[in-house]
Amino acid sequence: xxxxxxSGGGLVQPGGSLRLSxxxxxxxxxxxxxSWVRQAPGKGLEWVAKINPDGSGKNYVDxxxxxxxxxRDNAKNSLYLQMNSLRVDDTAVYYCATEASFxxxxxxxxxxxxxxx
Amino acid sequence: xxxLTQPPSASGSPGQSxxxxxxxxxxxxxxxxxxxxxxxxxxxxxxxxxxxVNKRPSGVPDRFSxxxxxxxxxxxxxxxxxxxxxxxxxxxxAGNNMVxxxxxxxxxxx
Numbered sequence: 001x002x003x004x005x006x007s008g009g010g011l012v013q014p015g016g017s018l019r020l021s022x023x024x025x026x027x028x029x030x031x032x033x034x035s036w037v038r039q040a041p042g043k044g045l046e047w048v049a050k051i052n053p054d055g056s057g058k059n060y061v062d063x064x065x066x067x068x069x070x071x072r073d074n075a076k077n078s079l080y081l082q083m084n085s086l087r088v089d090d091t092a093v094y095y096c097a098t099e100a101s102f103x104x105x106x107x108x109x110x111x112x113x114x115x116x117x
Numbered sequence: 118x119x120x121l122t123q124p125p126s127a128s129g130s131p132g133q134s135x136x137x138x139x140x141x142x143x144x145x146x147x148x149x150x151x152x153x154x155x156x157x158x159x160x161x162x163x164x165x166x167x168x169x170v171n172k173r174p175s176g177v178p179d180r181f182s183x184x185x186x187x188x189x190x191x192x193x194x195x196x197x198x199x200x201x202x203x204x205x206x207x208x209x210x211a212g213n214n215m216v217x218x219x220x221x222x223x224x225x226x227x
Contacts, residue, residue: 037163044119044221045155045163045206050214059214095162101169102151102210107162 002026002106004096009111016086016115022079022096022108030054030074033099036081038092039110046092049081050099064090086115120145121207121219128225129197137222139190139207145217147188151210154183154192157221158203166205167192194224202226 008020020036035050049060049070058070069082079096093112097104121141129135139146139154146152152170155163165174167183170190180195190209194201207219 045157045208045218047208047216047218057214061215102149102216103153103165103168103208104155104163105165105174107164109162 004106004108006094006096006108006111009094009113011114011116012086013117014086014088014115017084018086018113020081020094020111024077024079029077034072034079035097035099035104036070036094037097037104038094040092088115091115119220120211120217121209123207123219123222126223126225128227130227131197131199133197134193134195135197135224136191136193137205139219140188141209143188145209145211146185146190149210152185152190153208155206155208156203157206163206197226199226
């Protein structure tokens with residue numbers, strides 16, 4: 001059974017940093033594109049970043065370019081999102097998801113990031 | 118403001134059908150057949166319901182169907198059931214290896 005477990009969220013001040021993790025199991029993690037998708041409180045879904053299977057290719061939504069870095073460790077079956085220079089409007093539940101042909105088949109349970117002073 | 122436009126709400130009685138539209142630029146929905154739909158219940162992670170316009174993943178009831186005409190994709194839920202009450206989001210390939218989501222539609226079963 002495919003399982004994605006998101007962790008690392010919390011309360012951080014504006015300008016601060018946070019690193020999210022996603023632990024994967026039940027499938028060949030090293031063969032999949034992976035993405036982070038976020039959802040601000042009471043709002044819709046927003047794709048944030050994606051990474052190819054070997055970690056050499058990455059894409060970001062414009063609003064996080066230069067501040068967020070997606071990475072992965074295939075030996076540990078783990079996906080990461082390093083978030084720097086956090087802003088109030090980055091407050092959201094962050095989900096990791098498997099991606100294939102521009103669709104998201106499996107999702108983590110999400111981890112809440114709150115940026116507030 | 119989302120790149121893809123969905124109606125904020127839709128409703129129907131049990132057993133009826135409801136159709137949700139998703140309209141975007143010709144370079145998004147109209148340009149590719151990579152349109153997917155997600156169901157999200159309150160406090161839960163989204164679940165893939167339709168991919169590549171009209172394909173259903175294993176385990177999704179055939180009451181859910183998708184279509185596309187020009188720049189507008191649609192999700193139809195036939196034979197509405199109480200458990201279909203949820204938020205629904207469309208998603209489309211937007212070029213440059215990126216995707217965009219619609220703003221979401223809240224479906225109410227009356």
